[in-house]
Amino acid sequence: MLEASVLITVMCGFFGIIFKKNLVMKIVSMDVMSTGVIAYYVLIASHHGQLTPIVSYVKSSVDSSVASDVISSASDASMSSLSYADPVPQAVILTAIVIGFSIQALMLVGVMKLSRDHPTLDCREIELRQTP
Numbered sequence: 001m002l003e004a005s006v007l008i009t010v011m012c013g014f015f016g017i018i019f020k021k022n023l024v025m026k027i028v029s030m031d032v033m034s035t036g037v038i039a040y041y042v043l044i045a046s047h048h049g050q051l052t053p054i055v056s057y058v059k060s061s062v063d064s065s066v067a068s069d070v071i072s073s074a075s076d077a078s079m080s081s082l083s084y085a086d087p088v089p090q091a092v093i094l095t096a097i098v099i100g101f102s103i104q105a106l107m108l109v110g111v112m113k114l115s116r117d118h119p120t121l122d123c124r125e126i127e128l129r130q131t132p
Contacts, residue, residue: 003040009035010033010036012032012033012036013029013030013032016028016032021122021123022121022122027104031100034100038097042093045089
């Protein structure tokens with residue numbers, strides 16, 4: 001069911017890019033489609049029963065060399081039986097979100113500059129005026 005809703009989101013964005021003639025609506029449709037793609041990758045990467053890849057240790061007043069030995073022996077025994085999620089896909093998704101936001105901002109600036117020259121945001125009218 002969740003896969004179907006993600007697919008519907010991507011398809012709504014895709015058809016919005018194709019059928020909408022307003023440039024701002026095309027940008028919004030691209031954002032909807034990229035949100036659906038990111039949601040799809042998050043859906044693929046989510047596995048039940050895995051822990052977050054954040055491991056923290058509580059420091060005590062024990063000598064640092066003794067504490068490192070205790071931590072290494074504890075990590076050998078208990079860490080091997082736990083299943084941790086891979087942090088790389090999470091970092092890639094965060095990077096994709098930031099890049100998508102910056103591209104959307106640049107497209108909006110381009111549309112603002114284009115709207116100064118042309119009083120409309122309809123791509124058909126802009127193409128007709130630019131055609132020699």
